Amino acid sequence: MSRLIPEDEYGKRPVGAFHQWMDGVRDPYTGNVEVRTDVRQEEESEEQLREYQEEVVGVIRKVHDTANNNQYTLFRKFYRVAALLCCLTLTVMLLITVAYLPPVGSTDNPAHNEVAAKYIEDGMQDTGAVNIVTGMILDYRAFDTFGESNVLFIATCTVLILMRNDKKKGRGSAEEEERRDSFYEPKSDRILQTAAMILVPFIILFGIYVILNGHLSPGGGFSGGAIIGAGLILYLNAFGFEKTERFFTAKTYKWISFCALSFYCIAKSYSFYTGAHHLESGIPLGTPGDILSSGLILPLNICVGLVVACTMYAFFALFRKGGF
Amino acid sequence: MQIFQYILLAFLVICAVSVSFSKRLLNSILIFMSYSLIMSIIWILLESPDLAITEAAVGAGVTSVLFFATLKKIHAMREEDEEDHEQTDSRR
Secondary structure, three states: OOOOOOHHHHHHOHHHHHHHHHHOOOOOOOOOOOOOOOOOOOOOOHHHHHHHHHHHHHHHHHHHOOOOOHHHHHHHHHHHHHHHHHHHHHHHHHHHHHHHOOOOOOOOOOOOOHHHHHHHHHHHHHHOOOOHHHHHHHHHOHHHHHHHHHHHHHHHHHHHHHHOOOOOOOOOOHHHHHHHHOOOOOOOOHHHHHHHHHHHHHHHHHHHHHHHOOOOOOOOHHHHHHHHHHHHHHHHHHHOHHHHOOOOOHHHHHHHHHHHHHHHHHHHHHHHHHHHOOOOOOOOOOOOOOOOOOOOHHHHHHHHHHHHHHHHHHHHHHHHHOOO | OHHHHHHHHHHHHHHHHHHHHOOOHHHHHHHHHHHHHHHHHHHHHOOOHHHHHHHHHHHHHHHHHHHHHHHHHOOOOHHHHHHHHHHHHHHO
16 A cells, blocks of 8 residues: 655655656756766966966977978988989880881891781782781771770770769769769850851761771771760750650660670681681671672771760760769 | 981970970870870871771870769869859859
């Protein structure tokens, strides 16, 4: 059976003390625990203050005053002398090496061997390409070019990892970043847009011409792709992301890169396989000089051009916006 | 033609040195662009038009544009930004 106890006695009990503490009536610590307020001696004498100030100034001088710091000046002098010595040593070494290089255009040079002779003499019959350079990089050395295309793809992946902006809305999202980035740029500039309208079709047409005529005239996949990429960047700068996103998104980039690289890989694997086993590849070389000639070089040029053009555009879009 | 090549090579060296000595980054990039352009002309004179096309498209075009975008991102083109700020302030 419970009984009523007076208020004072209830407050002294643990349960009561807890209740009072909870209600904020009484702090159980006041009066029970020795509490000393943190009172600092504020009345410092003038002398102490001056001493203190001098100490601070002295420390600052020791740290930041490089003119009076002997160690620092010594290090600076040593650093300059060492840098100069390193540069001079490197220059002298390189100059000595250059002096030992064979003279330009001499017939005894190590570069003038049977490989180069074979490329120049039999290049047109072997590859069917009038442009020997393209015949070399897309037929004799096609594996190297495949590696180059993959390097470009990996470079885009790296930029994607570093610069990707996945946020859809709010602060720091891709759209917000893009707006902040181009805040001081003129919107829908008449001069730029007119110039782009006239120039971009010609630039892209020229790029396509360079790619398609890679085996006939100077140029090829890489040059033509770079030209098309530059044209796309000009178009993007003139008209903004809304216009370009109608035909080029991350999905487009993924599919174009994937298809082009895998086609290159399969086609070249086939020709390497047949070539290594001395089989007939079944790909007609055509008459040298025609646009549809030289076997696999034309499709491979188109593949490389597509990958390069997409990569150039993707770089710019990632730098500007963090996505595309 | 020989003299023309020598002039171009001298320009190349001057450009290469002044890229590192110019104070403003924007000027450095413009000089770098001209370096690539001169280099592409030299490639044509060395009879390799393949490389000339690539150099003109990549070196003078895309690389410089990427540099400009980077400068804008790191706010290195500050003077122009400040001028724009002042203009917008005065408009208000």
